[in-house]
Amino acid sequence: MAVNPTQTRVRKAAIRLFAKKGFHGVGIRELAQAAKVSPASLYHYIGSKEELLADIMWESLERLLSAAMLATTDVADPQEKLGRLVTLHVIAHAVQAKETAVVDNELRSLAPKLRRRVIDKRDTYEQLWAETIEQGAEAGVFRQDHDGLARKALLEMCSGVARWYSPKGEVKLDALASQFTDIALRSLGTSDAPPQPDLDRCRTIVKYTWGTHV
Amino acid sequence: MAVNPTQTRVRKAAIRLFAKKGFHGVGIRELAQAAKVSPASLYHYIGSKEELLADIMWESLERLLSAAMLATTDVADPQEKLGRLVTLHVIAHAVQAKETAVVDNELRSLAPKLRRRVIDKRDTYEQLWAETIEQGAEAGVFRQDHDGLARKALLEMCSGVARWYSPKGEVKLDALASQFTDIALRSLGTSDAPPQPDLDRCRTIVKYTWGTHV
DNA sequence: CCTAGCCGACCGATCGTTCGATCGTCTAGG
């Protein structure tokens, strides 16, 4: 994302402030101060406030999408696939809560053109979930998901993690991922003790994608 | 909420705009124009922009809380109680999507004092869920919900409805409520064909609370 | 004549952004 240390500060400050106060709730001066530069200098690193937002959202989605594709290619079993999708989604929304919260909440702050692109990328990601659920239904291990209701419900549930998770809290990431996977598979019809996905593989992907050890 | 027609227009415009663009994304001139009054006249109906937001959030939470209490008092069976909570929550977030989205997204736009009050009210509501789940666990019909994980997951899932539901869509409210209730009860350990709550009772409460026929 | 509803005009503050100038660092030519 950024090798330049100032650029990194700008990026991190923007993510933190946008997540906390919302795009329109943060002024350029406040952002500059948080990044320890003058408002004018800020514009050597960003095209505009809106471009900065779009960049942040794009990168966050890019990572989530690539992680999801890494985790699901060459996996046939729908339960394993969905388990991995849930696990990665939940972990991403926990360890990158601010970025993902911005993606979820600030779409409306983007002009139509940029918004369209980000939404398309998000849809591409959600399509991975839809396909997996469909494959599971065809294989008879999942119930039919009429109108994508279950998919929407599960995605909202998993994204919601970014709204309440705190690394200072009691909840361990392992327990979080395993509980959410359990709920997801049960919701789709699996009864009693749903199988858990390959957690080590997910860990590797998280490390590779976000550089975070979990 | 409002008998005065102008006040009603102000309220509705505020809800629509705050939901669409966020509190800080809406100026009072835009709000005034949408309510068909001058910016100055606006202040005959509101104390300040922030008070208007707090009022909207308070009223929305008040309704949800009273509906939930109506639905659960004198109900012993935890499955029936939780089913009603889910049903009302989901219906509220579907037919009052804008108001509830404002409650969920704009807490951060409130000054600490007002925010504290709104959060306390929200916590009171969520406590109803926590108690119900706990009762179910004690009765042996639900699994133990460690750290409130399942409660948080289910609440986010149900609130998420406001983010995607459209009355123009294919999804019928009945199917929505029944599917979400099903997922909620399965998530808590109920296997196969979870019982559905008294839908007629929920309908009555919705009609009484929001004046909406569902 | 009082009051409720409404508004045009205006307040100081802040908004996102730009401009011109000043730094130090690197490089090419003599």
Next chain:
DNA sequence: CCTAGACGATCGAACGATCGGTCGGCTAGG
């Protein structure tokens, strides 16, 4: 080796626009 100048980074100051909010006065019904 020296130096002129290009360059990236930084900033103070200012731009016009818009922000949330106020004030004095107009109008209409009781």
